[in-house]
Amino acid sequence: MKAYQKVLMVVAALSLGLLFMFPMWKIYLKAPQYPEGLELHIWVNKLGGSSESVLQNFNILNHYIGMEPIHAESFAELKYMPYIVIFFMITGVLAGLAGKRKLVLSWSILLMLCGAAGILDFYLWLVRFGTNLDPMAAIKVPGMTYIPPLLGNKVLLNFEALSLPSWGSLGIFLAITISCFTYFLSLKGKRPHFLSRTPKAALS
Amino acid sequence: METLINKFRKVAPKAAMVMAVAAGAALQGCSNTDGGNTSATAEGVASDAASAVYVAPGKHDELYSFLSGGFNGQVSVYGLPSGRLLKIIPVFTQHGENGYGYSEESKAMLMTSHGFVPWDDLHHPKLSRTDGQTDGRWLFVNGNNTPRVARIDLTTFETVEIMEIPNSAGNHCSPYPTNNNEYVIAGTRFSVPLDMKGGTSDVSLDKYEEEFRGSISFIKIDKDKGDMDLDFQILVPGFDYDLANGGKGPSEDWVFFTTYNSEKAGTLKEVGASQNDKDFLAAVNWKLAAKYAKEGKIHEMPANYYHNKLDKDTHTAQSTVKKKVRYLLPEECPGMMYLLPAPKSPHGIDVDPSGENMVVSGKLASAIPVFSFSKMQEAIKNKAFDGEKNGIPVLKYEAVLKAEVKEPGLGPLHTEFDGKGNAYTSMFVSSEVVKWKLSDFTVVDRIPVYYSIGHLMIPGGDTKEPLGKYLVAMNKITKDRYLPTGPELAHSAQLIDISGEKMKLLLDFPTVAEPHYAQAIRAEKVAPNSVKFHKLDENKHAHAVKKEADVSVTREGKNVIRVKMTAIRSHMTPDNIEGVQVGDTVYFHVTNLEQDWDVPHGFAILGANNAETLIMPGATQTLKWVPKKEGVYPFYCTDFCSALHQEMQGYIRVSPKGSKTPIAFSTGKKKQNIPGVAASH
Numbered sequence: 001m002k003a004y005q006k007v008l009m010v011v012a013a014l015s016l017g018l019l020f021m022f023p024m025w026k027i028y029l030k031a032p033q034y035p036e037g038l039e040l041h042i043w044v045n046k047l048g049g050s051s052e053s054v055l056q057n058f059n060i061l062n063h064y065i066g067m068e069p070i071h072a073e074s075f076a077e078l079k080y081m082p083y084i085v086i087f088f089m090i091t092g093v094l095a096g097l098a099g100k101r102k103l104v105l106s107w108s109i110l111l112m113l114c115g116a117a118g119i120l121d122f123y124l125w126l127v128r129f130g131t132n133l134d135p136m137a138a139i140k141v142p143g144m145t146y147i148p149p150l151l152g153n154k155v156l157l158n159f160e161a162l163s164l165p166s167w168g169s170l171g172i173f174l175a176i177t178i179s180c181f182t183y184f185l186s187l188k189g190k191r192p193h194f195l196s197r198t199p200k201a202a203l204s
Numbered sequence: 205m206e207t208l209i210n211k212f213r214k215v216a217p218k219a220a221m222v223m224a225v226a227a228g229a230a231l232q233g234c235s236n237t238d239g240g241n242t243s244a245t246a247e248g249v250a251s252d253a254a255s256a257v258y259v260a261p262g263k264h265d266e267l268y269s270f271l272s273g274g275f276n277g278q279v280s281v282y283g284l285p286s287g288r289l290l291k292i293i294p295v296f297t298q299h300g301e302n303g304y305g306y307s308e309e310s311k312a313m314l315m316t317s318h319g320f321v322p323w324d325d326l327h328h329p330k331l332s333r334t335d336g337q338t339d340g341r342w343l344f345v346n347g348n349n350t351p352r353v354a355r356i357d358l359t360t361f362e363t364v365e366i367m368e369i370p371n372s373a374g375n376h377c378s379p380y381p382t383n384n385n386e387y388v389i390a391g392t393r394f395s396v397p398l399d400m401k402g403g404t405s406d407v408s409l410d411k412y413e414e415e416f417r418g419s420i421s422f423i424k425i426d427k428d429k430g431d432m433d434l435d436f437q438i439l440v441p442g443f444d445y446d447l448a449n450g451g452k453g454p455s456e457d458w459v460f461f462t463t464y465n466s467e468k469a470g471t472l473k474e475v476g477a478s479q480n481d482k483d484f485l486a487a488v489n490w491k492l493a494a495k496y497a498k499e500g501k502i503h504e505m506p507a508n509y510y511h512n513k514l515d516k517d518t519h520t521a522q523s524t525v526k527k528k529v530r531y532l533l534p535e536e537c538p539g540m541m542y543l544l545p546a547p548k549s550p551h552g553i554d555v556d557p558s559g560e561n562m563v564v565s566g567k568l569a570s571a572i573p574v575f576s577f578s579k580m581q582e583a584i585k586n587k588a589f590d591g592e593k594n595g596i597p598v599l600k601y602e603a604v605l606k607a608e609v610k611e612p613g614l615g616p617l618h619t620e621f622d623g624k625g626n627a628y629t630s631m632f633v634s635s636e637v638v639k640w641k642l643s644d645f646t647v648v649d650r651i652p653v654y655y656s657i658g659h660l661m662i663p664g665g666d667t668k669e670p671l672g673k674y675l676v677a678m679n680k681i682t683k684d685r686y687l688p689t690g691p692e693l694a695h696s697a698q699l700i701d702i703s704g705e706k707m708k709l710l711l712d713f714p715t716v717a718e719p720h721y722a723q724a725i726r727a728e729k730v731a732p733n734s735v736k737f738h739k740l741d742e743n744k745h746a747h748a749v750k751k752e753a754d755v756s757v758t759r760e761g762k763n764v765i766r767v768k769m770t771a772i773r774s775h776m777t778p779d780n781i782e783g784v785q786v787g788d789t790v791y792f793h794v795t796n797l798e799q800d801w802d803v804p805h806g807f808a809i810l811g812a813n814n815a816e817t818l819i820m821p822g823a824t825q826t827l828k829w830v831p832k833k834e835g836v837y838p839f840y841c842t843d844f845c846s847a848l849h850q851e852m853q854g855y856i857r858v859s860p861k862g863s864k865t866p867i868a869f870s871t872g873k874k875k876q877n878i879p880g881v882a883a884s885h
Contacts, residue, residue, distance in 0.1 A: 036801075052739075053799030060773050060798075064847065138848055 001099035001186045008185070009104055012178035013092025018171030019044040019085050025122065025169065027148055028162040029058075040070075042122075044168060045082045047072045061159075065146055066137025067129055077121060084114065092175065101186045108179040115172050123150050248652060250708035256701060257711045259286040264731070267663055267724045269676065270329045270343055271697060274718025277324045279345060279356065284663075284674060284724060285699055287713035295354045295363045296324030296347045303817035304363070308791065308826035309745075312521040313512045316350055316368045317402075325349045327376060327720045332430070336383040336452050336668035340729035342430045344379040344388050351375035353390055353423060355430055357516075359735045364516070367432050368509040370402045370529050371419040371439070377448035378421075383456050383668075385425040387490060388432065391461050392418045395442035402507030402529065412470030416442035419531070420461070420488065422497075431513070436497040436530040438488065438541070441594040442468050444477065445486070447552050452668045453559035455577040457491040460562060462550040466593070478568070482545040482601065484593075485553060485564055487580065489540055496537045502530045517744040519823045535595025542584065543593055545601040547573060552618035552659075556627065557668050561606065561642055563627060565616040572616050572629060574645060576606035607645040612638045617658060620665030622672030622702055628665075630657040630677065637677055637700065639707060651707040653698055656680040662702070663724035671726065675700040675707070678719040686714055695719055736801040738822030745824035747793035752777040757869040759783075765790045767869075771805035771819065772797040773846040775871065776839070779854030783867030786834055786860055795824040806842030809856070816842050831858040 001009075023041035030037045039050035040058055047055060047070065059069040072078055088111055095103040130147030139157075146156050153162040250256070259265055265283030268290070273280055277297030281290045296314070298305030305314050305322050314322050324347030331338040343356040351372035355365040369375050369390055378390030397415040399405040407415045417439050424435040443463040451458040466483045469476025496502070507529040514521045534541040547566035554563045555577075562575040582588075583603035590600045615633030622628065626648070629638050635656055639649040659678050663671040677698040686694055694714030701708040740750055749755050749768045755777050756768045765788050770777045776794070784790055794807045798821035808816035809829050817825040831837065840853035859865040 051799075056797075057800050060800075060846075138851075 001101060001104075001182075005182050005186050006096045006099050008178055008182045009096030010093050012175045012182060013089050013096060015174040015178065016085050016089050016092070016171045018174070019168045020082070022167035022170075023048065024166060024172075026164055026166045028164075029061075030160045030162075031158045041166070043078075044085055045078050047075075047078070062146075064137070064139045065157075066134030066140075067146060068132060068134075070129065075125075081118075088114070088175070092179065101183060104179055104183045104186065108176055108183060111172070111176055111179070115176065119150070126150060248709045250701065250710060253708070253710040257285040257287065257699065259283065259288070264727060266727060267671075267674070268727055268730050269661070269663075269722050269724035270331070271678070271715055271722040272326045272329050272345065272718075272720040273716050274327065274720040275325050276717035277326050277347070278716065279326065279329055279343065280716045280719075281361065282697070282713070282715075283727075284676070285710065287697070287699060287711050289716070291361055292716060293356055293361055293363060295345055295356065296321075296326055296352065296366070298322040298815070300815040301818070303815050303825060303827065306815040306827075307817045308828055309518075309520040309824075310514075312523045313363060313366050313514065315512055315523045316352070316510050317370075317508045317525075318350060321350045323349075324352060328378065329721060329723045330379055330381050330388075331723045331725055332385045332425075333381050333383050333667065334385070336456065338664055338667060338723070338725045338729065340725050340733070343723065344381055346375045346378035346390060348374055348376050348393065351390075351392065353379045353388060353432065355432060357430070358730050359733050361734075362514070364514040365430075365432055366512045367423065367434065368511070369421050369434070370507040370509040370526075371398050371437060371531075372421065373404070377445045377461050379423070380448040380450050380459055381425070382450055382459070382490060383452065385427060385430075387435070387494070388423040388425055389420065389448060389450075389459050389490065390423065391420045391440075391445035391448055393444055393446060394418075395444065398439070400505045402505065402509065409470055412442065413468045416468070416470070418442055418445050420445070422490065422493065432511075434509075434511075434526070434529060435494070436502060436532060438493060438532045438534060440486065440534060440541075441596070443484065444473075446550070449553045449555055449666065451555050451559050451577065452557060455555060455559040455562075457489050458577075459488050459490050460553045460555065461486040461488070462546065462553045462564060464549045478549060481548055483548060483550055484598070485544040485546045485550065485562070485575065486596075487542045487544060492540045493532060493537065496532055496540060497530065501532055501537055503533070504528055504530050515744075517742055519738070519743070519745055519825065533595075539584075541596050542580070543596050543598045544575060544580065544604050545590070545598065547571070552616075554619040554621070554627075554666065556621050556642055557623050557670060559668075563619040563629070565619060565629060567615050567617055567632065569616070570611065572609040572612050572619075574606045574609065575604045579606060580604045609640050609645045609647065612640065612647055613650065618660055620660055620662040620675070621670050622662055622665070622675075623670035624672050626672075626702075628660060628662065628675055628702065630660040632656055632658065635679075637675065637707065639702070649705070649707055651700060651709060653677040653679055654682065654685055654696070654712070659719075659721040661722040661724060663726070673701070673703050674710075674724075675702045676722055676724070678715075678722060680718065682714070685712065697722070737799055737803075738820055740795075740797065740799055740822040743795065743822055743824060745793070745795070747791075747826065748795045748824040749793075750795065750797070752797075752871070755869070757781055757783070757867050759867060763788045765867075767792045769794045770797050771795070771807065771841060771852070773803065774841075774848035774852045776807075776841070776852060776854050777871040778869035779871045781854070781869045782857040782859075783865050784831065784856055784858050785863055785865075786831055786858055788831065790829045790831065790856075792827045792829065792839070793824055794819050794827070796821050798822070803845055804843050805845055805852070807839065808842050809839040810837045818843060834858050834860050
């Protein structure tokens with residue numbers, strides 16, 4: 001692998017750092033009495049929101065329909081996910097430094113699998129909260145479940161829920177895209193005629 | 205009086221005409237009780253008035269205005285130009301609506317050396333200032349009857365401090381803030397025989413002339429926190445001190461007070477205090493006074509006055525009793541104070557934005573004298589004195605007079621400025637606002653108001669940079685203006701457009717009690733700093749509980765029960781309490797666990813002898829309750845908080861005195877999926 005490809009791979013690995021700087025996912029709730037909206041931010045290691053007390057306000061709303069309160073402590077994922085991300089960052093950097101194409105490819109595939117598993121986990125999480133309702137709940141609408149959308153929007157009673165990936169997810173997207181790109185570039189590097197043509201083109 | 209009116213009619217036929225028309229309308233009022241708009245007074249309204257004051261639903265007003273409530277002891281907040289009432293802030297009065305003055309936390313705010321005084325006469329709101337302009341941080345107001353000055357914090361719109369003023373009786377010419385809030389200055393309206401121990405002496409009322417004195421208080425303001433501290437007083441001659449206003453620019457070291465009763469009459473003042481052709485404008489160099497106070501001209505005497513402050517972390521007010529006061533005597537402090545002769549019984553004193561023109565309105569005078577600050581300085585330099593009073597030099601009238609506004613109308617009271625070279629004076633007797641030019645002191649416009657205007661207000665009209673777009677007239681009488689409500693009618697405020705050559709009436713709206721004076725400020729100076737809720741983490745109330753698991757009911761000593769309770773949508777914890785006995789003093793310390801804007805919870809219990817209490821998100825408030833009979837008493841949330849608000853209630857069981865019923869408390873019987881509910885661990 002060429003030096004710039006190694007650099008690209010390191011960049012791919014480091015772009016996962018965005019996960020620690022921004023939320024991965026955001027769920028927006030909007031209702032007439034919440035003109036400012038309520039935003040739940042899902043980070044790789046914590047839950048947050050548009051304001052400090054957003055979880056409490058989510059839970060107050062959810063208790064009417066008997067939804068289990070959401071607490072960061074209820075998610076083991078939030079504890080181990082940061083380690084997985086750090087693992088990927090370190091191995092990605094190492095793969096880059098080693099400059100081995102196959103390592104890069106395996107890293108990309110593994111990351112894709114993990115990403116997919118993450119989305120699946122997130123979906124199951126939404127289903128669990130949206131369907132596991134207290135039979136003693138004050139508001140019971142026959143047949144109604146409250147699974148927020150995984151992606152896009154959905155109307156839940158008087159709330160309009162919108163779910164979108166946030167900047168943190170861009171880290172995963174970049175990591176996968178750049179590492180795959182690096183892999184393909186390095187493939188090209190194996191065929192000398194590609195490379196030998198480039199400087200000529202530049203000269204002409 | 206007859207000749208005065210005739211004279212006035214000659215010079216102002218238009219105004220007289222309006223008076224006649226208005227009187228006609230009032231007379232015809234009885235045959236016109238359907239609330240139709242045939243009243244002649246509707247004619248004065250500008251044709252585009254509706255669109256000029258229309259603020260569409262969901263849109264915000266351009267300005268906040270703070271109107272004093274006079275004898276209701278409150279401040280009311282209106283949006284301008286819509287005239288929408290936004291809030292009532294209780295200051296010197298108990299307010300059942302939120303428990304102010306009833307709750308254990310707020311009772312201390314109304315403590316004075318005379319005990320608990322849950323009422324006062326609130327006259328003058330004044331906004332705090334930076335560089336001579338309103339800064340939107342605090343609002344200072346006076347209590348006239350039991351002399352007090354209060355501070356309202358404009359981040360919470362709550363009264364956060366009230367200080368009693370010793371050696372004062374009728375805190376009327378108050379509170380005047382200097383251009384950077386160095387001091388808030390307060391003068392006494394009534395002079396009294398000071399006993400020099402913080403009270404008044406038992407003196408024969410014949411001895412007014414020899415024994416009675418007034419005082420002017422200098423309250424230092426902490427420039428970051430706004431906290432007040434009575435720095436010193438000046439003991440002044442025994443006149444009546446009426447209104448205060450301060451200089452700007454060249455005159456910013458000075459503060460001026462109109463006085464009446466230079467005759468020193470102690471009885472039937474209506475006559476006794478109206479004999480001298482001239483009373484005085486008292487000019488005090490506050491910077492020099494502060495310097496003298498620092499430099500050992502100061503005396504000290506015992507005193508006894510209350511200073512009450514609300515702590516923002518405990519949400520609890522505490523009283524401190526101050527035991528001494530420092531004072532200056534003007535006769536010992538040369539250059540600190542002068543008297544300027546002013547036409548009989550002057551009322552308002554208003555200094556224009558340039559700081560040069562001092563307008564003194566004599567409510568019984570036919571002309572408005574305008575004094576010149578530079579001429580006053582010149583007269584002081586040249587010692588152009590006309591004798592002295594109690595060691596205070598009296599300046600020659602001609603030496604300080606710049607001009608007189610001739611025949612402005614009847615009963616000039618107050619003047620504000622538009623910053624474009626015009627002054628506007630309220631005319632109490634002829635019920636109108638008169639616009640005149642500061643350049644040549646001629647009247648250029650007049651507009652009728654309904655009726656008997658006292659103060660008028662232009663946003664920032666008493667500062668260096670007024671916003672000369674609107675004027676608010678504050679009227680005492682509203683016969684025929686609104687649907688009748690028995691013998692007592694609403695007072696009114698009228699909004700007048702002053703952006704053009706001619707004044708235009710846009711709107712009038714009823715006010716809460718008497719709109720005595722007002723201040724207004726651009727919304728963007730206040731709105732962004734508004735607190736949305738108190739942070740629960742920062743709640744340091746001694747009896748706060750921050751999670752439902754920590755609630756408790758405990759007996760302290762023989763007959764005190766402390767209930768530490770939480771409220772959150774839509775339940776209280778605990779909501780079942782037993783073990784209370786007849787005659788116990790029960791303190792409900794209720795913490796509102798909400799951390800969301802506009803979700804207060806109320807707490808009320810059957811038979812309480814005080815009020816409810818309204819607890820803001822993140823705060824703790826305490827309601828005291830002494831059950832007199834055994835039984836079961838419900839308590840509930842009073843502020844509609846959610847779909848299950850009705851269900852936000854509980855019961856307390858009261859057993860006979862000496863009963864064996866143990867103290868017990870609970871919420872729910874089983875583990876519930878209610879956020880934070882104290883589950884049966």
